[in-house]
Amino acid sequence: MPKAISSAAKPARSRKASQADAQTIAQIAPDQSPALLKALHILTRDGRLNQDSRRKLKQVNHLYQFIEPALKALTEKKPNWTLVDHGAGKSYLGFILTDRFVSRHAPQAQVISIERREDLVESARALARDCGFEAQMTFLAQDTQDALESTEIPEQIDITTALHACDTATDDAIRFGLKRQSEYIVVVPCCQAEVASLLRASKTPYSQDPISELWRRPIHTREFGSHLTNTLRCLQLEAHGYQVTVTELVGWEHSLKNELILAQRKGSPQRQAIDRLESLLDRIGLPALKERFFAPELKESLTNA
Structure with missing residues (x-):
């Protein structure tokens, strides 16, 4: 028979759960939807974070903080701006941007996620429908090189992003941003x-x-x-006339792929x-x-x- 749990062990376990809950709350921004984070499998069903999802949420939320000033500036002068995210994977970044900013402050804007794996594109489309983000989010089953010539993407883009796009995919994303005259190009290179x-x-x-x-x-x-x-x-x-800032995305203890390159077009x-x-x-x-x-x-x- 299993051993009975002592009364002393119960409070200790309860304290551990309370600490885990406090850590989870600290990681989630006040304007962030816990339901969306669960749907993205960043939060577990009981609303907790595991070590891997905590790292992912920290990275995406930090990137959002770097991008937010650009989103605000664009919204003031062009409410219907367009952002293209390359190598989107499960579209964590696109959903976080739409949840925290687009749906609240820029409903005319468009977030386009580029991902070559069809199954991830289909699941992201389904989640966007469930969240009511269909008007603001588009998902295309393409790789970054396909996107360079894609007619499904507007000729001029306002923000180009690539979070951990592998090897030369980051360079393809930069080339895409240059070709589409992107005002901002934001990349976090991978391998x-x-x-x-x-x-x-x-x-x-x-x-x-x-x-x-x-x-x-x-x-x-x-x-x-x-x-x-x-x-x-x-x-x-x-x-190409961009002003470039290079900084850390998060602390090196969270990721070695940590260099953030943020460029804004300034002149000739x-x-x-x-x-x-x-x-x-x-x-x-x-x-x-x-x-x-x-x-x-x-x-x-x-x-x-």
Whole structure:
């Protein structure tokens, strides 16, 4: 027979449950719908958070705090703005944005989630219907490259986002934002293997240039490749006339994929950023990446100016 629970154990268990409830309440914003969080499986059926969902909610809510000022500014001058979220997955970000801001303050705005997995797109559409978000949310079964030429997306976009889009998908999202003249581009890059693999392939032991020591050892190749990738992304955005801010999304104890790049279009293309971008790629020995990290037509327009 199972052992009886002592009377002393019951209060201890009760205190533990109360602490868990307090931690859950602290993570949920006052304007956030617990019912939606349960439907997204961020909250359990009894309204609790597990370790993984707590991390996910913290990341998405922090990203919302960074994006909210842009949403407010856009709503004042253009109530029917459009946001496109790339690599949306289960559309956590889209639902949080719609629940906390769009449905309350910008009912004419549109949130478009791009996700290549059809099953996730269908389940997100069903949830949007259940929540009454059909007018503000659209879900497209496409990858980021498809979205570049998609006629289902408006020609001009106001905000482009990508939360943990893997490897070059982040670059495709940036290219999408540039092509669609997005006023804001907000990305939190995920794994970044392409630059590291090219560094590895071109590596020669004890190169005459001592800068190669930055990536000579395998672990440094990976770390430096990741840092270089985000540096190139920032330069590319600056080349297109964006003001770029780079910061942490959440504390490093919650996620190693934690670098937030927030760019706002401010003015004309920047020749200095293009020159620095080219010089950096030449110095590192990766001129083949010039096509990925800046638009040739931009350089041509400046040359002819």
